[in-house]
Amino acid sequence: LPVEVHVGGDEVRTQMSSIDTMDASNALCDVEKLTMAGFKKLLTKHGVNVNLFGLGPSKSLEDFYDSVVKQQDCHLIKDGDGLVRVVHVVRISMRFTRPADKKECELTVCLKVRSDGKLSQRRQKLAVRLSISEGHNWMAGIQRCLQEKFHLSPEVLEQELEVNHDTHTFSIEEANSESIPGLRTTYKCHDVEVRVKDPENPAMRHMGLPSGRDFTTVTGKTQGFWTWEELGPRETASEDSLKALLSGHGVKTDDFPTGAITALHHEVYGTRESSLEVQGHQLVRMLRVAKVWVVADVHTQESVLVLRGKIQFGKLDTRSANKPI
Numbered sequence: 374l375p376v377e378v379h380v381g382g383d384e385v386r387t388q389m390s391s392i393d394t395m396d397a398s399n400a401l402c403d404v405e406k407l408t409m410a411g412f413k414k415l416l417t418k419h420g421v422n423v424n425l426f427g428l429g430p431s432k433s434l435e436d437f438y439d440s441v442v443k444q445q446d447c448h449l450i451k452d453g454d455g456l457v458r459v460v461h462v463v464r465i466s467m468r469f470t471r472p473a474d475k476k477e478c479e480l481t482v483c484l485k486v487r488s489d490g491k492l493s494q495r496r497q498k499l500a501v502r503l504s505i506s507e508g509h510n511w512m513a514g515i516q517r518c519l520q521e522k523f524h525l526s527p528e529v530l531e532q533e534l535e536v537n538h539d540t541h542t543f544s545i546e547e548a549n550s551e552s553i554p555g556l557r558t559t560y561k562c563h564d565v566e567v568r569v570k571d572p573e574n575p576a577m578r579h580m581g582l583p584s585g586r587d588f589t590t591v592t593g594k595t596q597g598f599w600t601w602e603e604l605g606p607r608e609t610a611s612e613d614s615l616k617a618l619l620s621g622h623g624v625k626t627d628d629f630p631t632g633a634i635t636a637l638h639h640e641v642y643g644t645r646e647s648s649l650e651v652q653g654h655q656l657v658r659m660l661r662v663a664k665v666w667v668v669a670d671v672h673t674q675e676s677v678l679v680l681r682g683k684i685q686f687g688k689l690d691t692r693s694a695n696k697p698i
Contacts, residue, residue: 409434420454421556422555426554446460459558460561462503463565464498467567469601480499480599481498481499482496482597485597496602501518512536515565519534533570535570537566537568543561544561545559546560547559580599603650612634612635666678678698680697681694
């Protein structure tokens with residue numbers, strides 16, 4: 374489970390120190406001295422199928438070698454007989470208030486195109502991986518990121534961008550990355566908000582400001598397509614405000630069954646199982662879903678548990694029939 378530690382002096386420093394100590398005790402020695410052949414041999418020795426690299430959305434083995442050995446923006450540690458990839462990352466919520474309508478907007482990357490032609494379509498906040506030399510110095514990572522990705526000078530960074538230190542949190546997350554096959558990844562994440570103070574400054578025009586238009590960047594071998602997304606309603610919105618938001622985007626709430634607005638309000642603002650985002654001129658409900666296949670041998674026959682249907686708002690809904698949990 375992800376572990377989140379809010380910034381608070383010695384508590385965070387102690388947590389980070391213990392994490393780094395754990396990494397150091399399991400770290401691989403002299404990885405930075407490995408040749409490509411030695412790197413391939415190391416992965417194979419620890420059960421990683423190197424033939425999977427370069428297939429589908431995964432990186433090439435050469436790119437992974439550059440990341441670990443040359444750029445050193447991630448590192449490998451031992452985990453039993455296997456390896457774990459460790460990445461220190463800063464996720465930046467970069468925001469501005471649009472002068473024309475006073476709406477709050479946040480920068481996201483919607484598409485990345487690598488030099489080999491592979492596409493990565495996802496909506497993510499601005500993020501940067503910290504190098505081993507930067508350690509937990511996330512402020513240095515933010516400055517490097519903004520300079521490299523958007524070509525902002527140190528003077529513009531100081532004058533036009535404000536880091537809200539009160540929003541900084543630290544967490545640890547584990548996941549299987551689709552770009553690195555056969556290796557589990559531990560992400561050590563710093564999350565923080567950065568605000569554009571004057572979106573009408575000419576120095577920010579190449580980033581789509583002040584209107585918040587889409588723009589593109591080229592960083593190394595990757596081309597990025599960026600968009601400023603309007604942020605949804607605040608968490609304190611009432612059911613009437615939610616209905617007004619839906620109606621304002623062409624959703625006919627009169628067609629909703631009894632209780633649906635209350636359920637949606639609870640889902641968005643109570644349990645936060647979903648969120649509402651404005652994409653273009655359309656309101657989109659965003660969900661994160663885990664599908665589970667429960668398999669058992671029933672009378673010597675392998676069987677999968679599926680839904681037959683579910684009751685919602687007093688009606689039988691069979692749209693999920695024969696689907697996994």
